[in-house]
Amino acid sequence: MTVTRYYLTEQERIYADNNQLHLIPAADQRNPEELSEFIPEKPPERVYTGKYARLTKKYLIEQLATGITVRQLAKKLGMPRESLSSKLFEYGITEEVVRGHEQTRDC
Numbered sequence: 698m699t700v701t702r703y704y705l706t707e708q709e710r711i712y713a714d715n716n717q718l719h720l721i722p723a724a725d726q727r728n729p730e731e732l733s734e735f736i737p738e739k740p741p742e743r744v745y746t747g748k749y750a751r752l753t754k755k756y757l758i759e760q761l762a763t764g765i766t767v768r769q770l771a772k773k774l775g776m777p778r779e780s781l782s783s784k785l786f787e788y789g790i791t792e793e794v795v796r797g798h799e800q801t802r803d804c
Contacts, residue, residue, distance in 0.1 A: 705721070749780060757784065758795055758798045760773075761795045766787070
């Protein structure tokens with residue numbers, strides 16, 4: 698059994714969104730040349746656009762440099778503390794980074 702993978706065309710996406718799946722042809726009903734035009738060389742990259750994507754490294758460091766705790770900052774931002782901690786880890790923000798920012802700001 699051969700598995701063929703392809704991406705839906707714009708029209709087929711519209712059919713899928715409107716629950717008209719019967720209008721989308723199965724892979725074995727398609728012409729092989731037709732399939733190749735729908736398969737990109739590289740799948741599209743997923744970009745995180747969640748509600749915490751706006752938090753920049755600079756902003757987080759500046760907020761923590763004011764002396765606010767991670768728990769207080771998470772509450773201020775309306776997000777779980779664990780999510781904020783994950784974001785800090787992702788950006789490589791440690792106490793040393795925050796202290797370094799405080800020292801450069803005081804000069």
